[in-house]
Amino acid sequence: MADAFAFLPPGGETGAEIRARDWSATSIGPPERWPHSLRSTLSLMLSCPTAMFLAWGPDLLCFYNDAYRPILGYRLPTALGQPFRQVWASIWDEIGPLVDATLAGESQTLTDVMLDLSREGRPEQGWWSFTYSPAYDEAGAVAGLFCVTAETTARVLGERRLRESEDHYRHTVELNPQVPWTCDPHGNIISYSNRWLELTGQAPGEPEGAGWAKALHPDDVPWTMTVFANCLASGEPVDVDYRIRIARTGAYRWMRARARPRRNEGGAIIRWYGVVEDIHDRKLAEERLQDMNATLERRVTDALAQRKLWADVFETTDALVAALDDDYRVLAVNRAYADEFESLYGVRPGVGDNLLALLADHPDHCAAVKAVWSRALSGEEFTLVEAFGDPERKRPSYELRFTALRDAQGRRIGAFQYAQDVTERLRGQEQLARAEEALRHAQKMEAVGQLTGGVAHDFNNLLTIIRSSVEFLRRPNLPEDRRSRYLEAVSDTVDRAAKLTSQLLSFARRQPLKPEVFDLGGRLRGVADMLNAVTGARIRIVAQVPDMPCHVRVDPSQFETALVNLAVNARDAMAGEGTLTLELACGTALPSIRGHAGAAGPFAALSVRDDGTGIAPEHLTRIFEPFYTTKAVGKGTGLGLSQVIGFAKQSGGDIDVASEPGHGTTFTLYLPEVDAPAPEAQQGDDAAEPVTEERALCVLVVEDNLDVGRFCTQLLEDLGHSIVWAHDAETALTEFERVPFRFDAVFSDVVMPGMGGVELARRLKAGHPNLPIILTTGYSDVLAQDDTHGFDLVRKPYSTEQVARALRNVLNRRSRSVGAPNHRPVSA
Known part of the structure; x- marks a missing residue:
């Protein structure tokens, strides 16, 4: 008897339950009468790892795959084949309108929807993203609805916790009696605490930019702005005193403003x-x-005779004040200094005492005190901060200022110390530093979450296609045309995955490059047809290229990819109709971009200008972030501009953007100019490249990954070559030196434990300069940083044709260099 459920994929709990159920009494009848559209949809759904469900027929009977089962919770035992409204009765008020709209032929996408699912029989809040689509029968009528869903509860709650954390640290800043503030690299104030508004009476937003200077005393503005400008230009810390008008009293009070720069990995100031x-x-x-x-100084004629006068004067301040002569004898000391000294060392200093003798029982402290006072007694004036006493007793911290003491004739007769308690000020700085560090950590985690989420989303989409296609390819009676279609889908998806990793590596400046020296103007003239194919016939491409040559040394493939990415963005901004202008300028300087220092150059500046909708200011600072896109769902991955900036930075240049909403956008790509290459030998230009006779080779394969090694050796054997496989570079060297003349070529991975592939290739090349060597890698930090290794590179994932072509190329070059044909019989 024929299997009525032969269309279902093998395995799976839900598939088994569908087979076991009697469908005769339902509105869709027995499976023999189920339409082909229902069968194919069920087959695809049960094969996918993503949570999905299908509601079919006049009663919208519920079907689902194994990934959806945990979502049903306590409903699972009775959900299969039941009306969809009955299964989800507890949330029908929320999803009912979605169902009605979908059955009317409208696709629905909702993100982060809060629902009470009651999966365990009790109220339970969760957040979900849904994509509802109509399911059509053979006649094209809507026969049900199909939904792909994913739970976003963890991300929503994580974002909520992040907002609460930011609010916590914001309150911490506002409670600080000082006024924390930040500014951009150009000196424009971008944030400050409300304490500034309370002090000055300025309105919210008024201090931004240079508006804060309106609160300063007019006499202090020129000096303050000069100091501020000099520090911004030099990168030195800001430290300036000025007066501000206090709104509550109308009087002016002295303030001290200090700031330090925050730099990126390249050393440029970003805030x-x-x-x-x-x-x-x-x-x-x-x-x-x-x-x-x-x-x-006016009244002292004899310093020793005036000691009591000094002591009386010093008692007018709460600071710790003392004066010593050149022999470390106390000329004057106030009560605050004497009290603190006695609490620390058990002895009270008085006029005429030798300070070092009083510290004889504390040799370490005596040496430190002598070193500091010696500087002051030599005439040096300086300031330092010290914490007095035992740290475990939490003694206060003091700011010590030392100044030379002179008599009425200007002769230096000693020095005095002025010490002020700055414990609270330092504690406030520590609290601010901790708050800033916590905020930086939160921002870093947000960026990591965005990047990993984007990578996971795109790779899961690609893996879904591959897995579904493989499941269908396993079916024994799959028609040949469908088998070809699924094989093509797998191949195309692998290419897309490789492109995705390439774009991410390019953004991170870790993409292995193959740089060449070429004339940028000539290359631009040659790619016009390619860009026409990308942008479409309704977009006119105008190329403004100077007559003089403009040579750069970059990876031509990565350059063309960057140009295509910019052209695609311009096309979308112009809705497929307008003018795209490519303008090349040579010998320019690199301006300061996004806070990075400029350079004299020379640089080639390639401007890509469109007359489209432009980019809103709030998006300009984020457009180069990976997975950040303002395009509609399905219209872009958010990796195009990430590839462009990564390529520019790794090539020694940069990219700038200028845009005005409604008036178009201009991206300017800066690449370092180089000298023109030396003329190549006439044979390379005029003579056709000799083609080496294809033949069987003996190839030394070096690969530490067992799965990749088996695949590579099988691939080369299928091409007709004989293989010797070494699992690491050290073994490969031993194998090669044992019988070196038997190997025609080496095919080696780059990243391996111990010695890497580049070092292996260099050692082999040193002893055998004509030996063809090919390197392969999916990613190598060595190759990303050194593009002058001089070896052929095949990037993973590679195809059979790529490996065969690489072998032919290196053997052709070897044949030309040694001037003799190879000596083994034919294959490949």
């Missing part, structure tokens, strides 16, 4: 982080101290 603190009281104390010093 400044700073803090403003109130130093008014300290400033007044310093001024009083300076006045006191001036008074002392």
